[in-house]
Every structure is written in structure tokens, then in C-alpha cells.
Amino acid sequence: MNTAVEIHHLVKDFRTPMTRKPFRAVDDISLTIKTGEVYGLIGPNGSGKSTVMKALLGLVRPTSGSCQIFGNDSLRVDSRHEVGFLPENPYFYKHLSGEETLRFYGKLCGMRGKKLQTRIDELLELVSLDKARKRRLGGYSKGMLQRIGLAQALIQKPQLVILDEPTAGVDPIGSRQIRDLIFELRDQGITVFLCSHLLEQVQEVCDQVGIIFEGKMIKEGSLEELISVENQTEIILQDASPELIAQIEALASSEAQVIRSGKPRTTLERLFLTATQSNSSQPPS
Amino acid sequence: MSRLFSFHRMMVISSSTFTQLVRMKVFYFLVVFVLAILVAHFFKLPHTSGPESSAHEELRMLKNATIGAMSLFATIFAITGTALLIPKDIEDRTLYSILSKPVPRLDYLAGKLLGIISVIFVAMFAMDLVMTGALELRSNKVMNEVLTSAAQQGYDAEATEAARQEVLRHGSTWSLQAGVLALFLKTVILASLALFFSTFSTSTLFTVIMSFVVFFIGHIVGDIREYLELMNNGETSIGSSLTKAVGIIIPDFALFNVTDEAIAGKTIPLSAALRLTLIAVVYAALYTVISWFIFADKEF
Numbered sequence: 390m391n392t393a394v395e396i397h398h399l400v401k402d403f404r405t406p407m408t409r410k411p412f413r414a415v416d417d418i419s420l421t422i423k424t425g426e427v428y429g430l431i432g433p434n435g436s437g438k439s440t441v442m443k444a445l446l447g448l449v450r451p452t453s454g455s456c457q458i459f460g461n462d463s464l465r466v467d468s469r470h471e472v473g474f475l476p477e478n479p480y481f482y483k484h485l486s487g488e489e490t491l492r493f494y495g496k497l498c499g500m501r502g503k504k505l506q507t508r509i510d511e512l513l514e515l516v517s518l519d520k521a522r523k524r525r526l527g528g529y530s531k532g533m534l535q536r537i538g539l540a541q542a543l544i545q546k547p548q549l550v551i552l553d554e555p556t557a558g559v560d561p562i563g564s565r566q567i568r569d570l571i572f573e574l575r576d577q578g579i580t581v582f583l584c585s586h587l588l589e590q591v592q593e594v595c596d597q598v599g600i601i602f603e604g605k606m607i608k609e610g611s612l613e614e615l616i617s618v619e620n621q622t623e624i625i626l627q628d629a630s631p632e633l634i635a636q637i638e639a640l641a642s643s644e645a646q647v648i649r650s651g652k653p654r655t656t657l658e659r660l661f662l663t664a665t666q667s668n669s670s671q672p673p674s
Numbered sequence: 675m676s677r678l679f680s681f682h683r684m685m686v687i688s689s690s691t692f693t694q695l696v697r698m699k700v701f702y703f704l705v706v707f708v709l710a711i712l713v714a715h716f717f718k719l720p721h722t723s724g725p726e727s728s729a730h731e732e733l734r735m736l737k738n739a740t741i742g743a744m745s746l747f748a749t750i751f752a753i754t755g756t757a758l759l760i761p762k763d764i765e766d767r768t769l770y771s772i773l774s775k776p777v778p779r780l781d782y783l784a785g786k787l788l789g790i791i792s793v794i795f796v797a798m799f800a801m802d803l804v805m806t807g808a809l810e811l812r813s814n815k816v817m818n819e820v821l822t823s824a825a826q827q828g829y830d831a832e833a834t835e836a837a838r839q840e841v842l843r844h845g846s847t848w849s850l851q852a853g854v855l856a857l858f859l860k861t862v863i864l865a866s867l868a869l870f871f872s873t874f875s876t877s878t879l880f881t882v883i884m885s886f887v888v889f890f891i892g893h894i895v896g897d898i899r900e901y902l903e904l905m906n907n908g909e910t911s912i913g914s915s916l917t918k919a920v921g922i923i924i925p926d927f928a929l930f931n932v933t934d935e936a937i938a939g940k941t942i943p944l945s946a947a948l949r950l951t952l953i954a955v956v957y958a959a960l961y962t963v964i965s966w967f968i969f970a971d972k973e974f
Binding site for chain 2: 443446447448449450466467469470472473474475476477478479480481482484485493494496497498499538541542545551
């Protein structure tokens with residue numbers, strides 16, 4: 390497996406006026422993302438996640454250390470040919486329509502003509518904005534802006550997609566659509582690097598996770614390794630009779646300690662999605 | 675491999691900036707301009723006493739009013755429009771998504787500047803067309819009045835021709851077009867100057883104020899230099915060296931006052947127009963390159 394992203398001992402200090410001591414936003418962070426992986430960088434607000442992403446995109450210059458994208462130094466403009474970026478709370482030119490926005494970003498990537506038009510049509514379909522293609526972005530909702538942002542990030546078919554808080558402020562349905570898109574990207578072999586403080590979302594989509602706190606990487610590894618409780622086992626049964634459950638519990642308690650038994654709970658999000666989807670499929674009364 | 679500079683990408687950014695400004699309804703100013711021209715067109719001076727009287731004053735007044743409006747629009751727009759563009763992109767984070775594409779920062783800056791200049795060019799071109807049309811109509815009318823008056827007062831052929839030439843000199847001439855060009859070139863320098871300030875300033879207000887201050891200094895820098903040279907009898911002093919240095923960094927905007935001469939009906943030679951074009955191109959390029967040096971290291 391090749392390396393998509395390599396961050397090597399990244400340090401970023403910001404000078405603040407009137408103070409002699411600089412503020413260290415990122416403190417000696419190293420991480421590697423393999424091609425095709427979905428990597429989630431999680432941490433509280435102000436922990437340095439966005440600064441790491443900006444350093445990777447050449448928007449800030451590392452104080453020390455280096456960032457590489459597919460072997461290219463991220464400060465080089467060339468390295469951005471294979472990168473798509475969705476900034477946090479993106480605002481694009483309000484005077485452009487959805488279609489014009491994608492055309493603008495496509496042209497910046499050197500695309501033109503029929504190839505660009507085909508790609509625009511594909512992406513508007515993918516992010517479900519085909520009907521709003523002629524509408525100016527000034528009239529888009531937050532979720533729509535996020536989706537057009539994702540479409541612009543994908544315009545040149547990049548091999549690495551960087552998403553900064555991709556579902557911030559988006560309703561559960563929009564959030565689910567974005568999550569499905571991330572799965573789709575992973576299936577296509579595209580590397581995804583996302584940062585978020587919505588832990589459940591990261592857990593659902595990421596293969597690898599890094600936890601950043603006060604600029605330092607405090608934990609990193611595969612999601613399975615990090616979240617599995619090694620000395621516990623979970624068995625989920627469907628249509629089991631109370632007698633069978635009693636037998637299993639009796640058998641288990643003779644050999645091990647039964648910590649909890651009962652009906653698994655769905656998440657509130659799943660409940661919301663099921664309720665809204667079944668409601669929307671019914672004709673309005 | 676990305677080149678240092680791509681004309682195609684610069685044009686993409688420039689046309690987007692052009693669309694942005696057009697959709698911000700800046701061309702509504704043209705409607706006001708046309709209305710002002712119409713009012714000026716119907717304004718008539720009492721000049722019927724004779725051909726040597728204030729006949730051409732009417733034409734001069736029309737030129738003065740229209741070129742004044744052009745100058746006002748172009749100056750304010752070049753400074754405030756340019757001062758707003760980059761901070762707005764940073765504030766809206768639009769710049770993040772642009773610079774995360776393979777876009778060198780020089781392409782972005784040059785594209786933004788070219789977009790602003792294109793809007794000014796189109797607006798001034800449209801205003802120039804309206805002015806030329808109005809001037810043409812008015813000159814024909816004034817010419818008829820002057821020739822009728824000359825005939826009534828028994829002017830000989832030579833005197834009539836002189837009166838005719840006087841009206842033509844104040845009509846729509848190539849020198850007047852050179853004057854409009856000088857005005858446009860001045861705003862090109864101003865826009866690139868505002869671009870330079872906006873690359874490091876922390877507020878739009880600072881950029882606007884600094885651009886106007888330099889614009890003002892640019893109008894008197896030539897006079898100060900002449901005064902110091904006169905005082906020192908050609909000898910070099912710290913003051914004159916300093917003024918020379920300032921004179922190199924800040925363009926002598928007084929050079930572009932040929933527009934006033936054009937309004938007065940004087941002839942502007944082609945060589946003067948070419949010289950001004952060269953000065954404007956050099957200063958615009960200089961400010962853009964300095965802006966690029968600053969912007970290349972800017973963090974977002």
C-alpha cells in the first residue's frame with residue numbers, strides 16, 4: 390500500500406502581537422495515511438486539527454517538520470493536483486450558481502469543455518443538487534452549501550480528499566448523505582482525511598483515528614484496536630425466546646461475569662432517519 | 675508540473691471577479707451617468723452674441739462634467755473595489771478552496787487585479803461612447819449656430835474657418851480619447867496600489883485610506899521634487915534624494931493630468947499617450963510583483 394499523506398514532526402507556532410512567546414498550535418505531530426484509507430483526526434475545538442489540515446494544503450507554513458502528499462512537499466502547488474478540500478463552514482461565491490461554482494473550480498484545475506461539463510453533471514447528481522444547479526449559492530441552505538463544497542472538492546477526481554468538519558451544522562439527513570458519500574469515495578479507493586469532533590460519525594466511517602489534544606497527538610491507531618474492549622464479548626441474537634436467553638445467561642454466569650443483558654438500543658439518529666424517511670414516502674394527507 | 679504563472683487560470687479568476695462585480699450591480703452607475711449626460715446635454719449657455727463667444731464653452735462644460743463623472747467612478751471603484759476583494763475572500767474562506775486547488779498565488783492576485791481593471795475598462799468604454807455620442811450631437815448643433823452667426827455678422831472665409839476649427843477642436847477628438855486613456859491608466863495604477871496594500875493590511879479601511887493618501891502624494895510629488903531642485907540649485911541633498919526615492923516608488927500622478935489639457939481642447943501627441951501607457955504598465959507590474967512577494971508568504 391502506498392502512502393498518500395506523510396506528516397513528519399510537524400510544529401506550528403503562531404506569533405501573537407504584544408507577546409514575546411509564540412502560541413504553539415501544533416506540537417510535533419507525525420502521521421501517515423495509506424492510500425485508500427479513511428483517516429479521522431479528532432479532538433476538541435482549538436486542538437490544532439484545522440492547522441494540521443492547512444499545513445497539509447500549504448495554507449500555513451510549518452515552523453518545523455514537513456508535510457507530503459503522494460511524495461510531494463505540500464508547499465508546492467503541484468501537490469494540490471491530487472487533493473480536494475472542503476473547508477469548515479464553507480462559503481463560496483454567492484453570486485455564482487451551483488453549476489457555475491463547479492465550472493469555476495474545474496477550470497482552476499485546468500479542466501474544460503465537454504469533459505468538465507460531464508463531470509459537473511455527474512457531481513450535481515452525486516450530491517443531489519441537480520435541481521438547484523441554476524440557483525445562486527446565496528439562496529442555498531447550509532446543507533446544500535456543504536454538499537456543493539464536497540462536489541467542488543471532487544471536481545478534478547482527486548486521489549486524496551480532505552474534509553474539515555464535513556457535517557458541522559448539517560441536519561441528520563444531510564449528515565447521512567455526506568457519510569454515504571465518504572463510503573462511496575472509500576469504495577473507489579480514494580483516500581479521505583477528515584477532522585471532526587463528532588465522534589460517532591468518525592467511528593462509523595474511519596479506518597484509522599488520531600486523537601489530538603492541545604496540539605499533541607495523544608493516541609493513534611486503527612479504529613478496531615482503539616475502541617474494542619479486549620476482555621469483553623458481545624453476542625446479538627434475533628428472535629431469541631426468553632427461555633433461550635435465560636439458558637445462555639445461566640451458562641455464561643457459571644464461566645464468566647455477565648455485565649449486561651437486554652435489548653440493544655438504536656441510536657437517536659437512526660430513529661430520526663427511519664421516522665423521516667417513512668414519513669416522506671407517505672403521500673401528504 | 676504547474677508553471678509559475680498560467681494565463682488560463684488567471685483569466686478564470688479574472689472573469690469570475692468580473693462576473694462578481696457585475697452582479698454586485700456596479701454598472702448601475704452607468705444609468706446615473708447617462709442621466710447626468712442627458713441633463714448636461716440640455717443645459718445651454720447664452721452664447722448667441724457671436725461666434726467668438728462662449729460657444730465652445732458649452733462643449734467644454736459637457737466634457738468636464740462627463741470626464742469628471744468618469745474620474746469619480748473610476749477612482750472610487752479602483753480603490754474600494756480592489757480593497758474589498760481579497761479581505762472578502764479571506765473572511766468568507768473562499769480563498770481556502772481556491773488556493774487548495776493547483777493555483778499559484780500570483781495567478782490569483784493577477785486574476786483579481788485584471789478582473790477589476792476589466793470592469794473599469796468596460797465602464798469607461800461605455801461612458802466614453804455615451805460622451806462621444808453626446809459631444810458629436812452637441813458639436814453639430816453648436817457648429818450650425820456658430821456658422822449662422824458668422825454669416826449674419828459678415829465674417830470672411832478665413833474668420834469663418836477659424837471659428838469652425840475652434841468648435842472642432844472642442845468636439846470629439848483623438849486627443850480627447852487620449853485624455854480618457856490617461857484617466858484609465860491612472861486608475862490601473864491605483865487599483866494595483868490598492869492590491870498591494872490589501873495584501874498586508876488588516877482592514878479594508880486601512881487599504882482605502884492608504885491608497886487615497888498615496889494618490890494624493892502622487893499628485894504633488896512632482897512639484898516637491900521641482901521645488902527641492904530649485905532650492906538646491908541642482909546639488910544633491912538628503913531631501914532631494916529622499917524625494918527622488920519617493921518619486922520612484924510613488925508614481926507622479928500629475929503626469930496623467932493631460933486629461934485636463936484634452937478637455938481644454940489642446941492636442942495630446944501620440945508619443946505622450948505611449949509614454950503614459952508605458953509608465954502605467956511598469957507601475958502596475960511593479961506593484962503586482964511586490965504584492966506577490968508579500969502574498970506568497972501570507973498564512974491563512
